[in-house]
Amino acid sequence: xxxxxxxxxxxxxxxxxxxxxxxxxxxxxxxxxxxxxxxxxxxxxxxxxxxxxxxxxxxxxxxxxxxxxxxxxxxxxxxxxxxxxxxxxxxxxxxxxxxxxxxxxxxxxxxxxxxxxxxxxxxxxxxxxxxxxxxxxxxxxxxxxxxxxxxxxxxxxxxxxxxxxxxxxxxxxxxxxxxxxxxxxxxxxxxxxxxxxxxxxxxxxxxxxxxxxxxxxxxxxxxxxxxxxxxxxxxxxxxxxxxxxxxxxxxxxxxxxxxxxxxxxxxxxxxxxxxxxxxxxxxxxxxxxxxxxxxxxxxxxxxxxxxxxxxxxxxxxxxxxxxxxxxxxxxxxxxxxxxxxxxxxxxxxxxxxxxxxxxxxxxxxxxxxxxxxxxxxxxxxxxxxxxxxxxxxxxxxxxxxxxxxxxxxxxxxxxxxxxxxxxxxxxxxxxxxxxxxxxxxxxxxxxxxxxxxxxxxxxxxxxxxx
Numbered sequence: 001x002x003x004x005x006x007x008x009x010x011x012x013x014x015x016x017x018x019x020x021x022x023x024x025x026x027x028x029x030x031x032x033x034x035x036x037x038x039x040x041x042x043x044x045x046x047x048x049x050x051x052x053x054x055x056x057x058x059x060x061x062x063x064x065x066x067x068x069x070x071x072x073x074x075x076x077x078x079x080x081x082x083x084x085x086x087x088x089x090x091x092x093x094x095x096x097x098x099x100x101x102x103x104x105x106x107x108x109x110x111x112x113x114x115x116x117x118x119x120x121x122x123x124x125x126x127x128x129x130x131x132x133x134x135x136x137x138x139x140x141x142x143x144x145x146x147x148x149x150x151x152x153x154x155x156x157x158x159x160x161x162x163x164x165x166x167x168x169x170x171x172x173x174x175x176x177x178x179x180x181x182x183x184x185x186x187x188x189x190x191x192x193x194x195x196x197x198x199x200x201x202x203x204x205x206x207x208x209x210x211x212x213x214x215x216x217x218x219x220x221x222x223x224x225x226x227x228x229x230x231x232x233x234x235x236x237x238x239x240x241x242x243x244x245x246x247x248x249x250x251x252x253x254x255x256x257x258x259x260x261x262x263x264x265x266x267x268x269x270x271x272x273x274x275x276x277x278x279x280x281x282x283x284x285x286x287x288x289x290x291x292x293x294x295x296x297x298x299x300x301x302x303x304x305x306x307x308x309x310x311x312x313x314x315x316x317x318x319x320x321x322x323x324x325x326x327x328x329x330x331x332x333x334x335x336x337x338x339x340x341x342x343x344x345x346x347x348x349x350x351x352x353x354x355x356x357x358x359x360x361x362x363x364x365x366x367x368x369x370x371x372x373x374x375x376x377x378x379x380x381x382x383x384x385x386x387x388x389x390x391x392x393x394x395x396x397x398x399x400x401x402x403x404x405x406x407x408x409x410x411x412x413x414x415x416x417x418x419x420x421x422x423x424x425x426x427x428x429x430x431x432x433x434x435x436x437x438x439x440x441x442x443x444x445x446x447x448x449x450x451x452x453x454x455x456x457x458x459x460x461x462x463x464x465x466x
Contacts, residue, residue: 004023005019005022005023007019031250033221034217034221034249035248035249035250035254036248036249036250036251037248038221038248038249038250039224039233039242039243039246039247039248039249040224040225040246040247040248040249040252040253041225041226041227041229041231041233041243041245041246041461042245042246042247042461042463043227043228043229043245043461043462043463044225044227044228044253044256045228046260047113047117047120047121047228048117048225048253049256049257049260050110050111050113050114050117051114052257052260052261053110053114053260053261053264054107054110054111054114055213056261056264057103057106057107057110058107058209058213060099060100060103061100061103061104061107062206064096064097064099064100064103065100065202065206067096068086068096068097068100069202071085071086071090071093072086072152074152074194074195074198075191075194076154076190076191076194076291077191079152079153079154079194080153080154080155080290080291083097083152083153083154095272098272098276099272101276101282101283102268102271102272102276102278102282103268104146104149104282104303104305105278105281105282105303105304105305106264106268106271107142107146108142108146108305110264111138111139111142112305114135115135115139115380116409118132118135118226119383119405120393120394120405121226121227121228121230121392121393121394121395122226122230122387122389122391122392122393122394123226123392124383124384124387125230125384125387125392126384127223128219128220128223128226128384129384130219131216131219131220131223132383132384133381133384134212134215134216134219135216136377136380136381137212138209138212138213138216139377139380140377141205141208141209141212142209143306143377144200144205145201145205145206145209146303146305146306147165147302147306148197148198148200148201148205149197149201150162150302150303151193151194151197152194152197152198152201153287154194154290154291155284155286155287155288155289155290155291156286156287156289156290156291156292156295156297157284157286157287157297157300158287158291159189159291159292159293160291160296160297160300161300161301161302162189162193162197163188163189164300165302166180166183166184166189166193167180168313168366168369168370168373169183169370171364171366171367171369171370172367172370173363173367176367183196184196188293226392227461228393228395229393229395229396229457229458229461229462230391230392230393230395230396230457231245231457231458231459231460231461233245233246233461235459236459236460244460245460245461245463281303281304281420282303282304284303298422299421299422301419301420301421302419304416304419304420306419307415307416307417307418307419307420308376308412308415308416308419309373309376309377309419310373310419311415311416311418311419311431311434311435312369312372312373312375312376312415312431312435312438313369313370313372313373314369314419314423314428314431315369315372315428315431315432315434315435316365316368316369316371316372316435317365317428317432318365319432320365320432320435321360321365321368323432323436324360324368325357325360325361328353328356328357328360329353329357331353332349332350332352332353335349336349336350372435372439375439376438376439379439379442379443382442383442383445386442386443386445386446386449387445387446387449388445388446388449388450389449389450389454390450390452390454391454391455391457392457393457395455396454396455396456396457397454397455398451398452398453398454401449404441404448407437408437408438408441411434411437411438411441412438414430414434415431415434415435415438418430418431418434
């Protein structure tokens, strides 16, 4: 049985209440462990606000989602009308709906920036591999949540977007048609599909998402935060075991984050009140038209945050398959001829290349497009083991590494833009080049990340008060 702590009879009512709670629930202990006595590096910069902004948007999505569910009808005959009812007749319903739709895009904006900060400063490197893996799991769950929520308004783009994406699963050999049927719940996208996606969007995926967020934060606070220098502050402590280069998260960074939250909310509310459709990128104009199974929109494309991966899907054609097969042969040949490894490993690599080539020749390019789209996300999970750089932070890497990261960001943005446009010969060629670069960036990382010269990393963090 836990020991009860007594408090002075002359203490304030607030102190007595807190003591009563602490004797029954470790509120003060948790606050100290994760806020006032959690020591974060003192050289955080603006890139370190996107984690708390992600948490803020998650709360916005949950709260607005609860109010939307009160009036939404998950029925193919009533769904679009119920959204219109929310927009026109429910008091402040239009604002709740726009907050939710803007929040979806805002979520991806802050998560993409949060992940890029981890990429720049090596936040996925030892000992933070699990922090990164949980974060990638959050990203995957977020994509599933957004895709399922996108179907719920039951507009033209909701219906046809779901039709295209669900049909992609039928390209998987052997199990594809049955898997697509299981996801749809019917032979066409319809009421059964809407009910399935509603259940997952409202209950199943949010529970997984919340669990991953908690695991992400626990793992982060167990190993400590990374910093722009990539220096472990726990390596240098004072006599009391406090990192010399650390400062308490509260009040220093909590105030820092409150300022970031204030700026974010100003921008967020400006979009909600003045540009909720954001020129058709946040809310597509075709989605204000009821779903019509007999009239296909002229151009079907997902929302902007999916378009980079949609471009990967569309880029894989039979022509690109021959290029990829040449890359497999070249890569296997270099590994066998130049690699210093036992003969048995070289034989395994050669046999593996033959098997891959046989699969690529025998399976339709549509399937490999699906693999490319999924692989574009899954490859992020392997980043801790792909990066062999001698240092963590981009600050101490060669200058050309920075340019390579810049080209990667530009490539990702171009793929995203191309995904919003109808396919054309020129755009398809550009997307194919962008797809090759996207995967080459990661698959060749074990080689290029080792190439120096590297700058010497300081023993202590570099910080100038500002």
